[in-house]
Amino acid sequence: MKKKVGIVGATGYTGVELLRLLLLHPEVEITALTSQKYAGVPINQVFPSLRKRFSLKCEELDVDQISKKTDLIFMAVPHKTAMETLPSFYRAGKRVVDLSADFRLKDPEVYERWYQKHTATDLLGEAVYGLPELHREEIRTAKIVGNPGCYPTGALIGLIPLVQKGLISTEAIVIDSKSGVSGAGRDVVLESLFCEVNEGVKAYKIFAHRHTPEIEQELSLLAQKEIAVTFVPHLIPMDRGILTTIYVQLTKKMKTEELLNIFQECYEKEPFIRIDPKGKLPNTKDVRGSNFCDIGLATIESADRAVIVTAIDNLVKGASGEAIQNMNIMLGYPETTGLDVIPLAP
Numbered sequence: 001m002k003k004k005v006g007i008v009g010a011t012g013y014t015g016v017e018l019l020r021l022l023l024l025h026p027e028v029e030i031t032a033l034t035s036q037k038y039a040g041v042p043i044n045q046v047f048p049s050l051r052k053r054f055s056l057k058c059e060e061l062d063v064d065q066i067s068k069k070t071d072l073i074f075m076a077v078p079h080k081t082a083m084e085t086l087p088s089f090y091r092a093g094k095r096v097v098d099l100s101a102d103f104r105l106k107d108p109e110v111y112e113r114w115y116q117k118h119t120a121t122d123l124l125g126e127a128v129y130g131l132p133e134l135h136r137e138e139i140r141t142a143k144i145v146g147n148p149g150c151y152p153t154g155a156l157i158g159l160i161p162l163v164q165k166g167l168i169s170t171e172a173i174v175i176d177s178k179s180g181v182s183g184a185g186r187d188v189v190l191e192s193l194f195c196e197v198n199e200g201v202k203a204y205k206i207f208a209h210r211h212t213p214e215i216e217q218e219l220s221l222l223a224q225k226e227i228a229v230t231f232v233p234h235l236i237p238m239d240r241g242i243l244t245t246i247y248v249q250l251t252k253k254m255k256t257e258e259l260l261n262i263f264q265e266c267y268e269k270e271p272f273i274r275i276d277p278k279g280k281l282p283n284t285k286d287v288r289g290s291n292f293c294d295i296g297l298a299t300i301e302s303a304d305r306a307v308i309v310t311a312i313d314n315l316v317k318g319a320s321g322e323a324i325q326n327m328n329i330m331l332g333y334p335e336t337t338g339l340d341v342i343p344l345a346p
Contacts, residue, residue: 003331006032006070008085009077010058012186014099016047017320018074023054025324025338027331030054031069034061061085067092072331074323075099078185083120086144090123095330096144097323103127103146104214114210129218130326132335133157133270139329147326150318151177151211151233154244156218157273157293158310161266163222167251167259168306170227174247175215178234180284183242183314197237209233240315241284246308256299259306263295271336272317272325282311289313290343291321313343 007018010033022030033043035058042057044050059065063085066073073089075082075098082100089096105111106129108121118124128135128142131153139145148156155175162168178201184192191197212231219227256278267273276282276296287294290313299306312318321339328335 002029004031063088150314154310158308169249177244180238180240
């Protein structure tokens with residue numbers, strides 16, 4: 001019997017990406033969509049890309065009604081909104097994958113320093129950080145999964161093998177990420193308008209981006225000591241994709257081939273991690289529309305330095321695809337189910 005899933009906040013970019021991928025999933029049925037703005041409107045009128053594929057009507061958020069017709073909930077709403085609603089689904093016995101930031105950070109004081117007051121701190125201990133490459137076993141039994149942010153996904157995947165094996169100095173990690181505009185969401189915001197973005201690239205929120213503590217939390221847990229990073233996000237005029245370039249100081253001299261072998265060994269069983277050979281570096285076009293994360297790297301042996309580059313689609317591996325990967329783990333399906341799609345080309 002198919003599992004019944006609902007999407008709370010179905011009319012944003014992550015919502016429609018969840019729909020695109022879930023409609024390919026043979027083991028689930030989408031039984032509920034909520035939207036404050038489009039209640040009563042068929043989803044294929046909100047997103048014409050879904051015409052002749054899916055026409056379920058959006059509805060107002062009613063926890064009792066949604067709970068009656070779902071087994072698992074995707075929360076695709078902004079931070080704060082998620083924490084106000086998720087506890088009710090949890091009490092109703094529903095498993096939840098939350099795509100907001102509300103259940104990613106373990107320390108409520110850290111959350112409140114970067115966001116606002118947390119009103120469901122009693123559930124933070126129940127939540128698992130949903131990066132499968134790090135927390136697969138905990139995700140299997142989790143009731144609440146805090147789906148990672150898009151920037152942290154690309155950054156952490158590029159750093160996990162290095163930190164696990166103690167191959168880099170943890171004092172000077174620099175993460176430079178460039179994201180497509182869809183990462184800003186579907187709401188009308190001046191900084192995201194075409195004329196504001198087109199033909200320009202800009203850095204923003206240096207030392208102030210809310211994904212920074214997420215990256216530092218996971219790296220610190222992995223290294224078993226406090227790690228701080230320099231994270232610089234950039235907005236680039238394309239629809240989707242994140243290219244992350246990570247600069248590190250190695251603890252010993254290593255050739256590029258040696259480091260590539262370490263990444264290969266670390267990720268050889270990961271279905272969505274692809275390691276580029278020496279001399280090739282990732283391109284966001286090569287992962288567009290897919291749940292893949294491509295990794296490439298180079299070292300300067302004489303200077304003990306390395307540069308790691310990762311590419312993901314911010315709406316898939318950076319959001320909705322990773323959420324479905326987490327759902328698959330939680331429900332016992334193969335992780336690639338519904339996600340085994342070839343990236344778009346060109």
